[in-house]
Amino acid sequence: MAHSAAQCLGLISGTSADGIDVALASFDPAPRLRAALTHPYPDDLRRRIVDLAQGNGCVALDQLGALDVEIARHFAQAANALLTREGVLARDVAAIGSHGQTVRHRPQQDPPYTMQLGDPNVIAEITGITTVADFRRRDIAAGGQGAPLAPVFHAAMLPRDGVNRVVLNLGGIANITMLDGGAPRGFDTGPASCLLDAWAQENLSEPFDRDGAFAARGKTDMDLLARLLAEPYFTAPPPKSTGREVFHLDWLRRHLHAVRAAPADVQATLVELTAHSVAEAIRAHAPDTREVLVCGGGVHNPVLLRAIASALAPVDVVSTATRGIDPDFVEAMAFAWLAHERMLGHAPTNVHSVTGARGDRVLGAIYFGA
Numbered sequence: 001m002a003h004s005a006a007q008c009l010g011l012i013s014g015t016s017a018d019g020i021d022v023a024l025a026s027f028d029p030a031p032r033l034r035a036a037l038t039h040p041y042p043d044d045l046r047r048r049i050v051d052l053a054q055g056n057g058c059v060a061l062d063q064l065g066a067l068d069v070e071i072a073r074h075f076a077q078a079a080n081a082l083l084t085r086e087g088v089l090a091r092d093v094a095a096i097g098s099h100g101q102t103v104r105h106r107p108q109q110d111p112p113y114t115m116q117l118g119d120p121n122v123i124a125e126i127t128g129i130t131t132v133a134d135f136r137r138r139d140i141a142a143g144g145q146g147a148p149l150a151p152v153f154h155a156a157m158l159p160r161d162g163v164n165r166v167v168l169n170l171g172g173i174a175n176i177t178m179l180d181g182g183a184p185r186g187f188d189t190g191p192a193s194c195l196l197d198a199w200a201q202e203n204l205s206e207p208f209d210r211d212g213a214f215a216a217r218g219k220t221d222m223d224l225l226a227r228l229l230a231e232p233y234f235t236a237p238p239p240k241s242t243g244r245e246v247f248h249l250d251w252l253r254r255h256l257h258a259v260r261a262a263p264a265d266v267q268a269t270l271v272e273l274t275a276h277s278v279a280e281a282i283r284a285h286a287p288d289t290r291e292v293l294v295c296g297g298g299v300h301n302p303v304l305l306r307a308i309a310s311a312l313a314p315v316d317v318v319s320t321a322t323r324g325i326d327p328d329f330v331e332a333m334a335f336a337w338l339a340h341e342r343m344l345g346h347a348p349t350n351v352h353s354v355t356g357a358r359g360d361r362v363l364g365a366i367y368f369g370a
Contacts, residue, residue: 015172097339170298212303
């Protein structure tokens with residue numbers, strides 16, 4: 001297949017840390033996904049990432065430094081695996097956009113900070129491709145949340161046809177992009193797959209709740225749901241963003257002490273938690289929405305999608321696949337696009353109306369290939 005020198009690679013591992021998504025995309029004249037794959041983490045590495053991301057304790061500096069390089073090596077391996085499979089040479093890729101692996105995201109702390117591991121020097125060295133990385137910290141330095149960053153790409157990939165849309169990403173954390181003709185807006189609404197996966201792993205010894213079957217066996221515990229929804233994050237005004245540092249298994253366990261719920265009922269309640277928090281966020285901040293386009297791993301959970309559609313009825317809730325965009329690789333495409341824009345000098349690449357930064361900023365540092 002023919003390949004354009006204008007194509008870029010996007011690399012991201014999200015809150016769920018279930019693997020590295022790789023997207024090879026071109027953007028002239030419009031965003032186009034050319035090839036993609038998901039490169040799994042080894043089980044031990046994923047466990048260490050998740051433990052670090054949701055823990056409140058300290059980690060030795062030597063461990064952190066080694067993990068930074070280890071993750072980068074896997075990111076580079078993922079990039080090379082896709083290029084090898086597709087027969088694409090490194091010289092035919094303009095740049096890699098690497099999000100890295102978030103292990104802490106604390107924009108509300110004083111001082112605020114975010115940390116993504118996966119040393120871009122290592123990625124550039126192993127792949128030989130110029131790598132753009134460190135997309136979030138400049139926005140936080142400017143008083144922003146550093147997230148979400150995909151809304152500007154969502155606006156670029158969808159037509160401006162007068163339809164008020166929301167793009168809903170169901171990753172570990174759910175986030176929305178509101179597209180209503182003005183500047184894009186968006187924020188994290190709360191947990192999606194991170195709690196569903198964690199509870200499935202604890203009770204089923206499976207990495208996730210396949211097809212939502214575990215949740216389908218249970219029913220919503222309204223007392224537990226009310227306790228979970230009392231989390232202040234849900235009613236905090238945007239701009240806002242969150243992650244495993246708030247929504248993790250110990251957070252859920254604290255609420256379970258006060259109720260007696262069967263494991264399947266807990267899973268059903270977590271589905272309703274995501275559906276309710278997403279629907280309330282859209283009703284409050286984008287009440288004229290006519291269509292919700294869903295992407296991310298949660299799109300494969302039919303029980304979750306039905307719950308969201310029910311909570312938002314009569315709004316249409318459909319996969320981004322209906323627009324010809326693979327829902328599994330929208331986020332990876334977004335970071336390929338951010339790298340593309342950075343290399344062309346089409347900055348700024350944040351949207352301060354989304355993140356709350358003091359203004360638009362150039363995001364991403366450039367690490368030249370070997």
